[in-house]
Amino acid sequence: MQSITTSTYAVHFNQRAYDALNVHLSNKAYSKIFILVDENTHEHCLPSFMGQIQGDYNFEIIEIESGEENKNIDTCTGVWEALSELDGDRKSLVINLGGGVLTDLGGFVASTFKRGIDFINIPTTLLSMVDASVGGKTGVDLGPLKNQIGVINQPEMVLIVTSFLKTLEERQLRSGFAEMLKHGLIQNKAYWEALKEVTNFLYIDDLIYDSVVIKNEVVLQDPTEQHLRKILNYGHTLGHAIESYFLESKTHKTLLHGEAIGIGMILEAYLSKELLGLSDTELADIKSTFLSLYEKVSFSKEDITTILSLLKFDKKNSHGNINFVLISAIGKPDIDIIIPDELYENAFAYYAEQ
Incomplete structure (x- = not known):
């Protein structure tokens, strides 16, 4: 290569x-x-x-x-x-x-x-x-x-x-694969579709190469994350909060990074549907893809409250606002989206649905 x-x-x-x-x-x-x-x-x-x-x-x-x-x-x-x-x-x-x-x-x-x-x-x-x-x-x-x-x-x-x-271990490979799926969701629907066909994570050199190219093209345009580079944080606003919460929890098993942001990408896809018009079809595709790869996690009301309290520490925040990256369609991101408070619990409820 x-x-x-x-x-x-x-x-x-x-x-x-x-x-x-x-x-x-x-x-x-x-x-x-x-x-x-x-x-x-x-x-x-x-x-x-x-x-x-x-x-x-x-x-x-x-x-x-x-x-x-x-x-x-x-x-x-x-x-x-x-x-x-x-x-x-x-x-x-x-x-x-x-x-x-x-x-x-x-x-x-x-x-x-x-x-x-x-x-x-x-x-x-x-x-x-x-x-x-x-x-x-x-x-x-x-x-x-x-x-x-x-x-x-x-x-x-x-x-x-x-x-x-x-x-x-297989679990570690799956964790890394979540970041590749993210690259498809924020930049390239064809790449997303190709990733969905992967059955063996050890022989994907070409797809790894494509992921590095996608990230590099974004970073070259915005090296210090002033604007475009923020799209690389899709799924990470809620995902990082979930990861942090489970890291400190005495009652929950610690989640790997990819497992946490996989949940974050489902939650933020739901928010994308509500706020940017992501289609029901693509929302369902995103949810089913991640749930086929990562074990579903249960959240109590107390869990959700604590997770949401951690959002204020997200690095993308400015002027007191919690700024999200959402997608209007697979491959079409938008940045600095403010979420109405009532939508958070709806997003977790959607994740919990069968």
Whole structure:
């Protein structure tokens, strides 16, 4: 596959990714190269990655704990301290080998260590390949609140090696697939239809490529999310609130990102019907598609009340308004939509219907 060029770097795929990395490392003469991993990528991804490195370099491995619950400033502090203790300097490189939690956190750590050092992202999950690979968003959560602390800063390159998908459980693959479905809903109905035909998530290289292209085309037009880039948040306003709530809940099973935004996309499709005229046919298609992939979740009135209270922390909000991305049809988004309060419970009721 051909590399995809963003505004400042390239996304390389499979063997081309390793070739580009080896050229980059030989040209840059980094003082030290740090590889950030979690316990899963340390075991399942690092050995094959190291086997592709050509040349003799000074590598240091830093391991963090996996999981959204560890995407916080405390983890950053541990990594910053490790970088300092291992003599990291401004000519060092951080290679982030992991999923979206790790690349978000690792990019933020690199962007702030000694006021910024180079980093390379190697996403190892389907979610991070199609979502975190483009756009330069880095950051961590503030308690249960998603991505409240961070900066937009671009990596040196992104390397997508799809063989890493074989290390994932089916649930993780399905979670990542939700972001691909979102790309269809906000930009390309034909792509949405093609995704609905997928039965095996391990052999979708071309569709992964298409998702990266779709996101890149949006980001190129609006790199700092002033206008168009907001469409990438479809399903995420309610989805992030649901994800945050379940992350902190003592009585509910934690939801993966894609599972939560899948619910968010159904809820926001209902709101789209009410406010922008999304057709009943497309609304039903969206609901049935997500429910065929993700287990249905039950919400009590108390759950819904708490989830809605979290909406005020959404990053798209401004001037006291909760701003939604909705769709008037599949592939046709609209931004900065204000939702009448009475529609929220109706949306959850629609989700709960058989």
